[in-house]
Amino acid sequence: xxxxxxxxxxxxxxxxxxxxxxxxxxxxxxxxxxxxxxxxxxxxxxxxxxxxxxxxxxxxxxxxxxxxxxxxxxxxxxxxxxxxxxxxxxxxxxxxxxxxxxxxxxxxxxxxxxxxxxxxxxxxxxxxxxxxxxxx
Numbered sequence: 001x002x003x004x005x006x007x008x009x010x011x012x013x014x015x016x017x018x019x020x021x022x023x024x025x026x027x028x029x030x031x032x033x034x035x036x037x038x039x040x041x042x043x044x045x046x047x048x049x050x051x052x053x054x055x056x057x058x059x060x061x062x063x064x065x066x067x068x069x070x071x072x073x074x075x076x077x078x079x080x081x082x083x084x085x086x087x088x089x090x091x092x093x094x095x096x097x098x099x100x101x102x103x104x105x106x107x108x109x110x111x112x113x114x115x116x117x118x119x120x121x122x123x124x125x126x127x128x129x130x131x132x133x134x135x136x
Contacts, residue, residue: 023061023062023065045077046077046080046081047081049077049078049080049081050081050082052122052123055078055081055121055122055123056123058074058077058078059071059074059075059078059123062074068108069105072103072104072105072107073105075103075117075121076103078121078123079099079103079117079121082120082121082122085099085100085103088117088120088121089120090120091119091120091121092116092117092119092120092121093116093120094113094116094117094120099117102117103117
């Protein structure tokens with residue numbers, strides 16, 4: 001595995017800090033506290049999520065939390081950034097109503113549908129080793 005240069009490491013650290021801030025904002029949104037902090041947060045957040053790198057980092061940070069509700073909210077936010085549910089549904093080859101149902105707070109999309117949804121958002125799912133798990 002190649003070592004990161006100082007510049008790459010600094011960039012990675014800055015993204016990691018930003019992902020932590022986004023994760024805190026997501027938790028605040030779930031509790032309804034974000035509206036008290038700033039009235040423009042959601043608009044700025046959606047604009048920020050239009051960049052695929054930002055959307056991917058955001059989803060990775062949410063996945064690390066292992067919170068299904070947070071993941072569904074993050075996917076709804078990214079769908080909004082990608083032009084809305086109808087646009088994502090069309091790219092994912094799903095019906096808009098089905099996509100809305102899957103990403104609703106009560107949603108539980110199947111893995112095959114999750115792959116389609118992510119593809120419709122211009123993203124893909126990858127797997128990496130869990131460094132917190134040690135082998136004996």
